[in-house]
Amino acid sequence: MATTQQKDYYGVLGVKKTASADDIRKAFRKLARKYHPDVNPNDKKAEEKFKEISEANDILSDDKKRKIYDQFGFYSDQIDPAAAEAAARAGQSGYAQGPRGQQQGAPFDFSGFDFSEEAPGAASGQGWGGFRDIFSGMFNRERQDHGPQPGTDLEYQVNVDFWTAIRGGIARLEIQRQELCPACHGKASTGGSQTCPECHGQGQVTQMGGRMKFNIQCPRCGGTGKVQNDCPTCHGEGTVYRTEPLEFRIKPGTRDGQRIRLAGKGNAGLNGGPAGDLYLIIRGGTHPVFARIADDIHITLPVTVSEAALGSRIEVPTIDGRAQLRIPPGTQSGQKLRMRDRGVPSATKEGARGDEIVTVEVSVPQLRDERSREILREFAKLNPEDPRESIWTKV
Ligand SMILES: [Zn+2]
Numbered sequence: 001m002a003t004t005q006q007k008d009y010y011g012v013l014g015v016k017k018t019a020s021a022d023d024i025r026k027a028f029r030k031l032a033r034k035y036h037p038d039v040n041p042n043d044k045k046a047e048e049k050f051k052e053i054s055e056a057n058d059i060l061s062d063d064k065k066r067k068i069y070d071q072f073g074f075y076s077d078q079i080d081p082a083a084a085e086a087a088a089r090a091g092q093s094g095y096a097q098g099p100r101g102q103q104q105g106a107p108f109d110f111s112g113f114d115f116s117e118e119a120p121g122a123a124s125g126q127g128w129g130g131f132r133d134i135f136s137g138m139f140n141r142e143r144q145d146h147g148p149q150p151g152t153d154l155e156y157q158v159n160v161d162f163w164t165a166i167r168g169g170i171a172r173l174e175i176q177r178q179e180l181c182p183a184c185h186g187k188a189s190t191g192g193s194q195t196c197p198e199c200h201g202q203g204q205v206t207q208m209g210g211r212m213k214f215n216i217q218c219p220r221c222g223g224t225g226k227v228q229n230d231c232p233t234c235h236g237e238g239t240v241y242r243t244e245p246l247e248f249r250i251k252p253g254t255r256d257g258q259r260i261r262l263a264g265k266g267n268a269g270l271n272g273g274p275a276g277d278l279y280l281i282i283r284g285g286t287h288p289v290f291a292r293i294a295d296d297i298h299i300t301l302p303v304t305v306s307e308a309a310l311g312s313r314i315e316v317p318t319i320d321g322r323a324q325l326r327i328p329p330g331t332q333s334g335q336k337l338r339m340r341d342r343g344v345p346s347a348t349k350e351g352a353r354g355d356e357i358v359t360v361e362v363s364v365p366q367l368r369d370e371r372s373r374e375i376l377r378e379f380a381k382l383n384p385e386d387p388r389e390s391i392w393t394k395v
């Protein structure tokens with residue numbers, strides 16, 4: 001299953017999300033000077049870092065790519081910036097919360113991508129080339145009307161709450177997809193005929209080729225002057241849009257950004273062509289205490305001065321409930337302690353689990369009585385070391 005990795009491009013460049021194009025350029029130049037392979041020969045870390053900042057700059061310095069990244073948290077050239085904007089607008093209008101807490105994201109349709117065969121040079125209209133090009137579009141259309149035409153793919157974002165992504169479950173959403181028209185079964189016509197709208201029944205059309213005028217057989221009706229009636233249900237499209245409820249399984253350990261492919265659940269094909277696929281991009285929800293990064297769970301845990309200084313065993317929340325953690329004597333604020341295999345069970349590796357990373361935060365007591373203040377003053381006398389000493393040697 002393909003996974004789209006989340007990357008913090010702003011963090012990589014050390015700029016704010018609101019940074020201007022100029023800020024981004026400056027930040028990149030500064031970092032590039034520092035990490036450029038020419039400046040750091042044979043330094044693997046610098047090379048990695050240089051790749052990272054180059055990638056971040058590539059996305060953030062391009063307005064279109066940045067828009068997509070801002071909206072989805074990752075960049076893919078499969079996504080149309082206009083669709084990203086539409087999704088952003090739809091996202092702001094509020095989600096319908098499902099019974100299990102899943103939310104429906106904004107749909108965007110990939111159907112626009114299939115029209116890559118735009119006639120080159122059609123705009124020039126000069127000489128025979130231009131003439132052919134003008135008509136190639138129409139002939140293409142005729143051919144498409146008769147041959148099998150595969151359906152386009154659909155892509156939806158699905159917001160899945162924190163626990164469902166970890167434990168698995170059923171997600172529900174409504175999708176809009178093109179289906180074969182139930183009235184004409186995709187034929188686009190009810191069988192009767194009408195006057196050809198292209199040649200108005202003449203069977204011939206006049207076209208300019210450069211400065212010359214040509215009468216040619218109407219490509220729409222093949223010179224008969226009549227075409228089949230458009231089906232009134234689908235207006236001659238052969239397909240209709242339908243909103244369809246969809247239920248699918250979320251695997252335990254599903255990650256944010258993961259793509260799920262449902263084959264054949266995209267738009268219907270025409271004339272016997274296969275249906276497209278439906279891609280679901282999972283957006284994992286957040287939790288007030290646990291932060292999830294890939295399969296690891298991160299948590300910040302306050303401890304008292306005495307617990308940190310003397311060492312202790314404390315209870316820590318994990319995604320499975322309470323667990324014991326040993327705080328070694330002399331633990332500093334900000335220190336990270338790893339609880340192995342207390343993270344999220346992997347969706348891809350059977351039996352594997354992430355870790356829980358506990359960041360210790362030493363909580364300084366508010367002294368409310370004279371006796372406690374006395375004890376601390378005495379403590380200070382017994383421990384005259386200056387924690388800033390090493391700093392002074394460096395400035
Ligand atoms: Zn129809």
Ligand SMILES: [Zn+2]
Nearest residue numbers: 196199218221
């Ligand atoms: Zn015609």
